[in-house]
Amino acid sequence: MIPSALDAAAPDAGTFFEIEIPAIREFWSIFPREQATGIRQPILAAIGTESELALREGHNLIREWFKQVEQLEIRGGNHLFPVTRARQVADDVAGFLARYPMT
Secondary structure (H helix, E strand, O other): OOOOHHHHHHHHHHHHHHHHHHHHHHHHHHHHHHHHHHHOEEEEEEEEOOOOOHHHHHHHHHHHHOOEEEEEEOOOOOOOOOHHHHHHHHHHHHHHHHOOOOO
């Protein structure tokens, strides 16, 4: 776990819930599936095995809509897995980037 990560994030919680979440919802409400199928860049879709249903539904939607998706399941992780399983996430992201280097 990243020490003090949750304490550091707390001051920004209002921005996340009041600005970022509505913007994400608006984006997904107008982003057409047809446009998603045209994206050819590899996507790493990460989810915790203990993630809430809504997050799992979003994860499944990404896997369904986009062509080149590599799935990463973090065992025992919930929506906080980037903080609680930081080493595993870093290793898996590094592996993904090694397989698909940005040029």
